[in-house]
Amino acid sequence: MSIRVTVFGENVHEQKSRIVASIYPEGMHQTIADALNTDPGISAGTVTLQQPEHGLTAETLAQTDVLFWWGHAAHGEVEDAVVERVCDAVWSGMGMVFLHSAHFSKPFKRLMGAPCNLTWREAGERERLWLTSPNHPIAAGLPNHFELENEEMYGEPFGVPEPLETVFISWFAGGEVFRSGLTYKRGAGNVFYFRPGHETYPTYHDANVQTVLRNAAHWAYNPAARLADPNAAPNVPVTEALEPIKERGPRLHQDGEAGYR
């Protein structure tokens, strides 16, 4: 059975900017999904900001193995309730891949617990991505570096927690560097951040970038059943303790009572 991917696209600049529309006539999300669907092991669909609940209903998330997220101009328009739903899905085991300007998206900031800030410059300069983790599955089939002739610059310090692994680091012609591929785990969910993808450049048409997208879907996918309630904090009654103990001392809670939150 193939990995079920949902690609969230903000779909704002594609409608407002002739440049973006000319590069991505069907929307960036569709180009990303098309790239993923060239892999017979992946089945990718799309949703956009403009749909009710941004297309990210509970039902859709339940049937999504890996969620890709691209947003930029309209982070603030994403509903908080949807953000919580997405985070709950990640914590219960859904994989998630954040692309480029999604570093400032609500769910990424929520999952990182950090500012997620950086420096930036929109000058169409050369970016070169270097692999820092040999044979990492997200880099399968790639050389140990590849270039994007025109990209937006993102510079360090990148305000994110130390990752599980740093997979890519970018070199920019203007003199900056950036940790461009970072892996995390949040709850039961695998999370990957991948830097490239400014909307005024044809980045998602690049063969190496498309390879990363497909690899990331495989890496983030976890075949285990989702956790029923990723926030559960169950009380274990004394009578059900794994080792025989006797209750001692004073207590606040009664048996089976829910804890405070």
Add this chain to the structure above:
Amino acid sequence: MSIRVTVFGENVHEQKSRIVASIYPEGMHQTIADALNTDPGISAGTVTLQQPEHGLTAETLAQTDVLFWWGHAAHGEVEDAVVERVCDAVWSGMGMVFLHSAHFSKPFKRLMGAPCNLTWREAGERERLWLTSPNHPIAAGLPNHFELENEEMYGEPFGVPEPLETVFISWFAGGEVFRSGLTYKRGAGNVFYFRPGHETYPTYHDANVQTVLRNAAHWAYNPAARLADPNAAPNVPVTEALEPIKERGPRLHQDGEAGYR
């Protein structure tokens, strides 16, 4: 100059529960602050939930090197604006120590980006904390294990991100284990979680626990000046690039324009 610590105490059970009041007649926060103040290198004061803005005004946070947090029954009453202010302070370099049931406090959940859940049992059972990182500064002066005869049990899985370092792991008489001392960095701020401290037991009167509190204040303290704006994402104009580059290709932003958020 001494490290300026502020201890946030929820101060609810001390007022409602005779048991808690008898153990901590001046409040848990005061006992914690007193323990910290036995170290001449630390100067600790307290604030409580009931104060305006919970006592955590911008001015107070600006003069706090390390914030300790104990809460349990009233996590939901902490104002979201204060939570954001506290997180901003951490990201700009303030140290923070979360105690026991603060695993479910708003700022901890916000900084972790994860469910922070666990299993629990209130039976006054024996807890034994084992040191897992030899010579870690947070364990200075401690043996490689110590016991608390009566504590609440917290059990794995603990729903937090993989830490920078695991410093303590607890053994419980009823058969569970728990990662009881975990270090993190969020933005420029050092964060430590320390498990013991259920309000119906005299945990914060324990000499070893008090040693951990003092060590944690020293560990979390960073003498560097706070970042002016931990969320800043400055544009670097082409003309100020560190290496000479020419602007190429189309762009969305004008020079000096703020980016999207």
Add this chain to the structure above:
Amino acid sequence: MSIRVTVFGENVHEQKSRIVASIYPEGMHQTIADALNTDPGISAGTVTLQQPEHGLTAETLAQTDVLFWWGHAAHGEVEDAVVERVCDAVWSGMGMVFLHSAHFSKPFKRLMGAPCNLTWREAGERERLWLTSPNHPIAAGLPNHFELENEEMYGEPFGVPEPLETVFISWFAGGEVFRSGLTYKRGAGNVFYFRPGHETYPTYHDANVQTVLRNAAHWAYNPAARLADPNAAPNVPVTEALEPIKERGPRLHQDGEAGYR
């Protein structure tokens, strides 16, 4: 195509100890291999210390996707040249799983760069392993805890580097805890340490333990081609620099010269 596993067994106590021989009449390595071979996706064979080069010839390693290692009484008899060969294979991409007393094996100590020491007691006490990383692939199909009624105790502090992820932590009846499942990456190779498996107890006949073994083989396996030379440190001549630069200043080396080691 199935994952090719080689199980290295020291095969000493099976020959010397009636107890061990009665539990593992065909050797511990064979029981481990048999457990792995119940998975149609795995094809496991065995080698032992007593074979020439311990059975770990260059050819065998080249055809091994994941190497399992069990040793205890005869760590010192493993030839240093074989240890280097095994480490080179890991660095070039072979997965490796270290079992129980292999914490003191030469290749584990070599890959960890740390003492790998611990406390221990051989009393047939109860061990309970708790999952600390929900939905981790190494725990697929397991409950969030399982027990081994008779095991040797290993206690913290465990002298290993902080892992990529802590997957299991053990509780022991005698009062200790231990990080029993730890993941690492060394070079291009995935490395897993799994604690249980003292030779006087039937641990490798346990269904949950066998599940971990099979999962670990899948987790450690990397389908990418091995690195040709995991220790290569190639010179990049100025004329082949990716960006045009001119040689400046004095230098020690001539073009194409090998660096110092």
Add this chain to the structure above:
Amino acid sequence: MSIRVTVFGENVHEQKSRIVASIYPEGMHQTIADALNTDPGISAGTVTLQQPEHGLTAETLAQTDVLFWWGHAAHGEVEDAVVERVCDAVWSGMGMVFLHSAHFSKPFKRLMGAPCNLTWREAGERERLWLTSPNHPIAAGLPNHFELENEEMYGEPFGVPEPLETVFISWFAGGEVFRSGLTYKRGAGNVFYFRPGHETYPTYHDANVQTVLRNAAHWAYNPAARLADPNAAPNVPVTEALEPIKERGPRLHQDGEAGYR
């Protein structure tokens, strides 16, 4: 009391190369020690490869809080017994800072358990180091980037384990990037790797580099008493178990017996 630093210098090229001798007339080790000694909280001395036991006797190591290591041309001449002694000292709590080409030194490779390889080019090109961990103590007093106009290039992939924290990443004019500041813990010892310092350039005369050296000494220093035996693996007799247990099942070892190694 000040931090006692010992700087190990290979002292080979200073004797053989006019260029190196002209930049470092008293040896690189002396320049490094002089830079450290400008800090009244540090007291630094030097040892060289040519001394008996390379100057790294048991007595010297016992009185060294932090050991700095620079070597390049003669890694192979460092005695294995001294390497083991140095590693034991680190594991027992001594801090250690590896500089530049020490990535291929015996003690660094031993502590990393990995190939520690990289790509390189000696062209006197521009290196720019970016801070990736805001307010990290090793970067105290530094801007968020600084430049070295002439340096040797080191390029990714750098064959080291994932660090505790990545502190610096370098940009090179020729198009490469490199993780130039990495922190580790091995046993009880703090370890820092810092990239710059090719012998044909005046890197250790640079003010920013000297600041990093001083900060690194403070960061790596641990005031805790050294572990008496960092490799100890003590048996805990049943009679001394912290919880009452009875010995069960067969066993290999007798009470008080040393374990296998």
